[in-house]
Structures are given as structure tokens and as C-alpha cells.
Amino acid sequence: MQSDVVIIGGGLGGLSAGAYLSQQGFNVTLIEEQPQVGGFAIAFNRDGFTFDVALHAIPACAPNQPFYDILSRLQIADDLKFIKLNNAFNVYLGDYNFLIPNSFSDFFQKLITEFPEEKQGLTQLKTYLEKYGRLYYDVVEGNSTPYKIFTQFIPRIPDFLKNSRLSTDDFLNNYSKNEKVKALLYQAAVFFGEPMAGFPAINFIIMFYLLFTSGMYTIHGGGQALTNALKNKMLKHKAKILTSHRIKAINIDNRLAKKVFLDDDREINCKTIIANVNTPYLIKNLIKSDSIPEMYGQLVESFKPSLSILQMHLGLNCTVEEIGVKHYLNIFFPNENIDFAMSRQNNSTMLEGYSIIAPGINYEDKKSNNRRILSIVGGVSGQEWIGLDKAIYNNLKFKITEQILNKLEILFPNLRKHIKTVNLATPHTFQRYTQNPNGAILGFKAERSKHRMLLKLNHFPIKNIFLANAWTNRLGGFMQTLKSGLIAGQKSIKYLNSLH
Numbered sequence: 348m349q350s351d352v353v354i355i356g357g358g359l360g361g362l363s364a365g366a367y368l369s370q371q372g373f374n375v376t377l378i379e380e381q382p383q384v385g386g387f388a389i390a391f392n393r394d395g396f397t398f399d400v401a402l403h404a405i406p407a408c409a410p411n412q413p414f415y416d417i418l419s420r421l422q423i424a425d426d427l428k429f430i431k432l433n434n435a436f437n438v439y440l441g442d443y444n445f446l447i448p449n450s451f452s453d454f455f456q457k458l459i460t461e462f463p464e465e466k467q468g469l470t471q472l473k474t475y476l477e478k479y480g481r482l483y484y485d486v487v488e489g490n491s492t493p494y495k496i497f498t499q500f501i502p503r504i505p506d507f508l509k510n511s512r513l514s515t516d517d518f519l520n521n522y523s524k525n526e527k528v529k530a531l532l533y534q535a536a537v538f539f540g541e542p543m544a545g546f547p548a549i550n551f552i553i554m555f556y557l558l559f560t561s562g563m564y565t566i567h568g569g570g571q572a573l574t575n576a577l578k579n580k581m582l583k584h585k586a587k588i589l590t591s592h593r594i595k596a597i598n599i600d601n602r603l604a605k606k607v608f609l610d611d612d613r614e615i616n617c618k619t620i621i622a623n624v625n626t627p628y629l630i631k632n633l634i635k636s637d638s639i640p641e642m643y644g645q646l647v648e649s650f651k652p653s654l655s656i657l658q659m660h661l662g663l664n665c666t667v668e669e670i671g672v673k674h675y676l677n678i679f680f681p682n683e684n685i686d687f688a689m690s691r692q693n694n695s696t697m698l699e700g701y702s703i704i705a706p707g708i709n710y711e712d713k714k715s716n717n718r719r720i721l722s723i724v725g726g727v728s729g730q731e732w733i734g735l736d737k738a739i740y741n742n743l744k745f746k747i748t749e750q751i752l753n754k755l756e757i758l759f760p761n762l763r764k765h766i767k768t769v770n771l772a773t774p775h776t777f778q779r780y781t782q783n784p785n786g787a788i789l790g791f792k793a794e795r796s797k798h799r800m801l802l803k804l805n806h807f808p809i810k811n812i813f814l815a816n817a818w819t820n821r822l823g824g825f826m827q828t829l830k831s832g833l834i835a836g837q838k839s840i841k842y843l844n845s846l847h
């Protein structure tokens with residue numbers, strides 16, 4: 348077989364690159380190990396319920412906002428229906444409850460009303476984020492003009508670098524030392540699963556700005572709807588998609604990728620490869636080690652995988668409102684010391700803080716089965732879960748299911764009698780489906796002072812292999828992964844054009 352471009356893996360990064368390249372008229376073949384494409388962004392059926400795995404919330408889905416722009420460039424924005432969340436997060440810190448508005452000014456206003464003694468610091472923080480969040484976001488995303496870089500960013504470089512080294516905890520301490528206030532502000536980055544004390548302030552500044560100025564959204568039909576839109580675009584433009592097949596090796600000859608070998612021993616000759624598989628797996632399992640410079644291998648090794656999670660799906664015999672759930676995205680921590688909870692769970696098999704998502708709460712159709720679904724997600728240690736003996740693993744799954752249900756029953760008494768189906772996915776499940784180390788969902792972990800090294804990751808040492816996945820400098824999430832696919836598509840085109 349022969350193809351201009353071979354894409355290894357059909358997660359969002361691979362599909363995004365595939366949709367872009369096939370629209371531009373290139374001959375594309377995508378190979379996906381699972382029976383369906385989508386990677387994490389899929390739904391599955393169990394006992395009459397359809398559970399969407401990945402999508403909780405994404406930012407900036409209104410026209411002219413960043414996520415919408417990416418979807419427009421992939422020509423799928425019109426194929427999707429976005430739902431703006433009424434509120435951002437419904438947060439519980441022990442018994443204390445705070446409903447975070449889905450708007451930058453309203454959030455600060457509400458914080459100032461609730462914590463009047465923090466007014467001065469909060470006002471300064473608001474001004475800082477308004478002024479520099481956008482600037483830093485544009486520079487990091489490569490959206491800035493040379494004029495803006497020269498006049499606005501260059502004078503701010505010391506501040507930018509300082510905040511790459513600084514922890515979010517130290518950054519927020521400049522504005523408020525109130526633990527509740529900091530815990531509420533940090534919700535903008537809480538889904539990275541990192542304690543504030545380890546999370547780079549610059550990532551927080553950018554995330555906060557992006558989430559709260561552009562608002563948080565979900566997609567009607569969840570991650571599966573996005574996957575379908577990308578897959579349909581590829582098929583419309585005559586791309587080939589081969590599912591239930593694994594790429595087992597890439598042939599490198601004279602420092603260029605020449606062909607891939609499938610699990611059934613077929614070969615596909617190609618001019619360029621887009622790797623949607625995670626970078627550690629790519630260089631360890633698919634490419635012979637002597638083709639990768641030792642330095643690049645060491646660079647990849649120096650990054651740790653990001654968040655590993657437990658996810659429980661519940662299908663109920665009544666609507667979620669009937670058991671007392673009022674909001675789409677609910678976050679629970681034992682108390683305001685959220686760093687303590689996050690540090691503990693990162694070394695444990697058990698959840699401490701977690702979110703409860705009610706995906707159907709935004710749906711108008713009152714009869715939809717989506718209104719009877721809850722999804723519970725929380726960070727845990729991937730290492731503690733992976734590699735367990737099968738009997739111990741199954742036992743632990745049973746025990747943890749009980750523990751989570753007991754926690755939930757405190758919030759929603761009588762929950763158990765409404766449960767029709769329970770499904771628990773562990774880091775082991777996520778690793779089995781995607782090959783990601785520890786089943787991590789957001790690529791590499793964001794670490795302080797490592798921004799420059801992250802950038803180097805994208806310069807893959809084989810010049811016709813391009814990375815389109817969460818394991819690039821963009822890190823993970825729907826928006827970032829789609830963008831990595833778009834960029835990999837553009838780089839492939841430049842390379843293919845240079846051959847003529």
C-alpha cells in the first residue's frame with residue numbers, strides 16, 4: 348500500500364490532522380488500534396445508557412474565540428452545537444459551598460462580596476489577569492503580531508519568566524492569603540490534578556484568563572460528537588480509516604521514515620507520518636532506538652505523565668435532579684486545603700477531591716437518558732493502579748466503587764436505590780485503551796521552569812514525523828490536542844511541498 352501521509356492513532360490529534368490534510372487534497376491513511384476512532388473522546392453503551400468518556404468543559408466556543416477558530420479551520424464548527432454553561436463550577440470545600448459564575452467580572456464581584464476583607468488584593472489580581480492573561484496567551488499560542496511582541500511582550504519578559512518559575516500558590520499569595528479564596532480561584536486549573544504549590548503560575552494565569560473571559564462550554568453529544576464530525580470530514584474527503592489495526596513499527600532509513608508495519612504484517616509506504624500516539628511510546632515501541640538521538644530520549648524521559656484518573660459512570664432510574672443534583676459541573680474537596688487533598692490522592696488509589704458531572708442537565712429534552720447519568724472523576728496515582736495482580740485489581744475496584752458510593756450517599760441520600768448501572772474505569776483501563784503511560788489524560792505534566800524544554804519536544808528528530816497529540820508542548824485537553832493536529836498537518840504539507 349502507498350499513502351502520502353500515514354496517521355498513527357485516531358484520537359483527537361490524529362483526527363484533527365487527518366481532517367485538515369484530507370481537505371487540502373492529500374492522500375491520507377489513518378490507522379487506529381481500537382474498533383472505533385476517538386481515543387478518549389468517545390462514548391460507550393451500557394444497559395441502555397450512553398456514557399461519554401471525556402468531555403466536561405471546554406473554553407472559548409463562541410464565534411471569534413480560540414476553540415471555535417480551530418474548529419472553523421477544520422471546517423467542522425457548523426457541524427457542532429455548543430452549550431454555554433450557566434455557571435462555571437459548583438464548588439464544595441467541606442460544608443462550604445460557592446457557585447462560581449461563568450464570567451470573569453461576575454466571579455471577581457462575587458468573591459469580593461463574599462470576602463470583603465480581600466477586596467484590595469482581588470481587585471489587583473483582576474487587573475493583572477485582564478491586562479496580561481491575553482498577552483501571554485497570544486504569545487504562547489503564536490497568535491501575537493510582531494508589533495505587539497515588540498511593544499507589549501518584550502517589556503514583560505522578566506515577569507513572564509518569573510511566573511514560569513513561580514508556583515501558583517506563591518503567585519496567589521501576593522493577592523490573598525485566604526485559603527478559601529485561593530482554592531476557589533484555583534478551580535480554573537484544578538483539573539490538571541496538580542497542587543497549587545507545584546503548578547506553574549504562568550499556566551494558571553493563561554488558563555484563568557481563557558476559561559473565565561471566554562466562558563466554559565460543552566458540546567451537545569459530548570466528545571463523541573466532536574469525534575464524529577472530524578471522522579465524517581475525513582471520510583467526505585476520501586481519507587482511509589483503518590480501525591482494529593495496530594502499527595507495530597516504523598521503518599526509518601537514512602534518517603527518514605519510509606513505511607509503517609501493521610499488526611497483520613501489511614506495509615504502507617509513505618512520505619510523512621503523523622504520530623497521534625504518545626511520544627514516550629512512539630520512541631520506545633515503534634522506532635528502533637538507534638534512530639533516535641540519545642538527547643531526545645533523555646528529554647522525553649525528563650517529563651512525567653500528567654493526571655491519572657478514576658472515573659465512575661452511574662445510570663439512574665430517575666433524573667439527576669430528582670436525587671438533588673442541580674448543576675452540570677460540581678467539585679468536591681474535603682476542606683479548603685485542596686493542595687493537601689491533591690497531594691494525597693496523587694500517591695493513592697483513592698479519590699480525595701472529585702467532580703460530579705451531570706451531562707444531561709443542559710439538555711432540553713426532559714426524557715433524554717442523558718438526564719439520568721452522573722459521571723464522577725478524580726485524580727489518583729496511576730502507578731499505584733497499574734501493574735496490580737488481576738485478583739487484587741478486581742478486589743480494589745470493588746472496594747473503591749463502594750467507597751465512592753458511600754461518599755456520594757452523604758451528598759445524595761437514597762442514591763443507591765436509584766442506581767441501575769455502575770461502571771468504574773481506572774488508570775489501567777485508560778492505559779489499555781490509549782497506550783498512554785499511567786493512562787494519563789493530559790499528556791506530560793506541566794512543571795515549573797520547564798517551558799523551554801517543552802518547546803524542544805516538538806522538534807522531533809526524524810524530519811518527516813510530526814507529533815499530533817497531547818504529548819507535545821501544547822499539553823492536553825480538547826482544544827490543545829486539536830491545535831496540535833492542525834499544526835502537524837500544516838508542517839506535513841510544508842514538508843510534502845518541499846519534495847517537489
Ligand SMILES: Cc1cc2nc3c(=O)[nH]c(=O)nc-3n(C[C@H](O)[C@H](O)[C@H](O)COP(=O)(O)OP(=O)(O)OC[C@H]3O[C@@H](n4cnc5c(N)ncnc54)[C@H](O)[C@@H]3O)c2cc1C
Nearest residue numbers: 356358359360380386387401403404594816817823824825
Ligand atoms: C475522563 C476524561 C475527562 C476529560 N475531560 C476533558 C475536558 O473536560 N476538557 C478537555 O479539554 N479535555 C478533557 N480530557 C482530555 C482529553 O480528552 C485528551 O487530552 C485528548 O482527548 C487526548 O487526545 P490525543 O489525540 O492525544 O490522544 P488519545 O485520546 O490518547 O488517542 C490516542 C489514540 O492512538 C491509538 N493508538 C495507540 N497506539 C496505537 C498504535 N500502535 N497503532 C494504532 N493506534 C494506536 C489509541 O487507540 C488511541 O485511540 C478528558 C479526558 C478524560 C479521560
